[in-house]
Amino acid sequence: MKNTYHVIGLMSGTSLDGLDLAYCKFNKNDQQWSFELLKGKSIAYKEAFKAKLKNTINLPASELLHFNNQYGTWLGKQVDLFIKDHNLSVDFLASHGHTVFHQTNIGLTYQIGSGQHLANTSGIKTICDFRTNDVALGGQGAPLVPIGDALLFSDYKFCLNLGGISNISFNVNNERNAYDIAPVNMLLNYLTNKINLDYDKGGAIAAKGNLNTELLEKLNALEFYKLPYPKSLGYEWFSEQVLPIVESVNDTFENLLNTAVHHITDQIAKSINMIKYTPKPKLLITGGGAKNSFLIEVLAKKLPRVDIVVPDENIIDFKEAIIFAFMGVLRDLNEINCLKSVTGARKDSSSGVIFYPS
Structure with missing residues (x-):
């Protein structure tokens, strides 16, 4: 061997x-x-x-x-x-x-x-x-990466991936738990594609917007978020459940992106705060969404007792x-x-x- x-x-x-x-x-x-x-x-x-x-x-x-x-x-x-x-x-x-x-x-x-x-x-x-x-x-x-989180990135209490969909993994009673949380780049890029941009670099457009509370409430009320884990998401769910809500709202792209960021970070923060932890556990964030500095900034405000770690770009990518x-x-x-x-x-x-x- x-x-x-x-x-x-x-x-x-x-x-x-x-x-x-x-x-x-x-x-x-x-x-x-x-x-x-x-x-x-x-x-x-x-x-x-x-x-x-x-x-x-x-x-x-x-x-x-x-x-x-x-x-x-x-x-x-x-x-x-x-x-x-x-x-x-x-x-x-x-x-x-x-x-x-x-x-x-x-x-x-x-x-x-x-x-x-x-x-x-x-x-x-x-x-x-x-x-x-x-x-x-x-x-x-799904998710499948938690085996790698457990054996290769064990220094971190939480491992969060911000790709098309966010997923998180963590140990509870020496057992690895993980699940998909919410759409991230799947939603953000869907919105930016409408203005002929591949993505919102650094979250700059979202940062200029204001929160649409009605849209946020509708997104946060989706049934999937109430389900116990293990659970996972695919594009079909996004297309059938999320897009009709987003498409029903008439607002600026800045406001839609800003609200999407708050929705994403609401769900991530809720998921982490459901887990008992001592102050300042280390949270490793990777995936393309880790480069969205506005999203990370908003998330940090919602998780003041967590030590958020964004690693070097090679690990992110x-x-x-x-x-x-x-x-x-x-x-x-x-x-x-x-x-x-x-x-x-x-x-x-x-x-x-x-x-x-x-």
Whole structure:
């Protein structure tokens, strides 16, 4: 059994920013895992490609399956270029893929990015499809990063990811708990796209706005926020539950963005304050939303007893890709990488499907 692994993690999130590639070294010493991010690269999606990814939820089955293969091939080409550009030695790839469907109420989760096409195109063993097995075991199939939070970022009481959707993980009675909280960049970027901006840099536009209390009350009253965890969110919920509320309001973009930030931070603060903690626990914030300084400022005001830590940009940008690389290592060792305490599955599992190039 090896103690050191060199793995490339691939992550494409619901915010549709692009593909993150993280070349990582993992080492196990005295039953403790450590990691180094040796190289990272973010590849922004071209507008036409982003539009196609966004529309996958509406594709007929045959077109979706065809695009699944195309996307896997595209991922393989990006990996091949990344390896050649930096002359990397890689044990295997671990790919999250890109989520199209996530409806765990009917036992459905589906990420595109064919593992066989990815393996064949890159010429490297590939581990992917990390969610399906957990859902088959009755779990949410999400969030998955808490295993990495527990084993790689154990210095923090709370680990909060602000991607398309926010999720949080933490320990209670020596058991890892985690769940999705609310939409973040999924909502903010939806609003900025209406004024032909990819995102609100630093939250500058939101900071100029005023709070729309009626909109805030409607958003905060959504039924999902009352549900106990484990629980998870997908684009379908956002489209069906959040967008009709947002679209029903006639207000300035500044006010809508400002209110969205307050909604996001209300839900995060409520989630954290539900947990008993001693003053000044460390809260690690990663994901694209960690760069929204206005959002972080508003959140800090709502969590005065918490020590908020925004790490260096590499961890902000690549933490999820790093953890999926790590999940691949655990799967390769047939060790647990999906926690029932997090997803609500019947049991812990070692999830992920392994593909060999041919």
